[in-house]
Amino acid sequence: MRLRTPFLAAALFSSVAVVGLMPALAQSTPVPANSGAAQSEARHHAMLPGQLVDGRIAFLKAELKITPAQETQWQQVAGAMHENANSLDQAIKAARQDRGLMDAVQRLALRGQFAKVRAENDARLLAAFKPLYASLSPDQQQVANQLVTPHHERHHRA
Secondary structure (H helix, E strand, O other): OOOOOHHHHHHHHHOOOOOOHHHHHHOOOOOOOOOHHHHHHHHHHHOOHHHHHHHHHHHHHHHHOOOHHHHHHHHHHHHHHHHHHHHHHHHHHHHHHHHHHOOHHHHHHHHHHHHHHHHHHHHHHHHHHHHHHHHOOHHHHHHHHHHOOOHHHHHHOO
């Protein structure tokens, strides 16, 4: 089975995308408040991973065709995805509060903090996903393999 949108699926699976954080932190010149771009940017930056995680979980469950026998392992994965979204939400909220007050050194330190959150989230997801993956049929494993493509493959496919 070939997925139509491997990039979207992989982004949904990883559940660690920093929704709007880095552009908000890097923005040095304010966008005029009355512009359409400002309204779009405000909506974009208001979203947090925790607001999107239930949709990601439903999408993945449907794509993987989780069976009743796999439900226990799936619940562990879904729980890890919820925990990951919550930890990322907390990091994003803290960064958004301080973003206007940061100098270059603080911004680099923040990048390190986000790298740590991502590493912890990846480890949590991996620990939950391994048992599920072992229980998947070969066809389900093939779909999972497509959902978790290496980063460089997602960006360089023709």
